[in-house]
Amino acid sequence: MKLKLSIATDVNPLTRPIIEGQVKVDGVSLVHTPLHPSEMFWRQLTFCDF
Secondary structure (H helix, E strand, C coil), rough: CCCEEEEEEECCCCCHHHHHHCCCCCEEEEEECCCHHHHHHHHHHCCCCC
């Protein structure tokens, strides 16, 4: 059974391999949410998302 991990990133050349599934973590299923950094930080501080 894989650990389900929620992540949020901005879409850019450094994060694209993660978003496209080229980079994988053994035993982890990544649930990706593409967000602008300002929304990402607001959601983390307000709702403890990600």
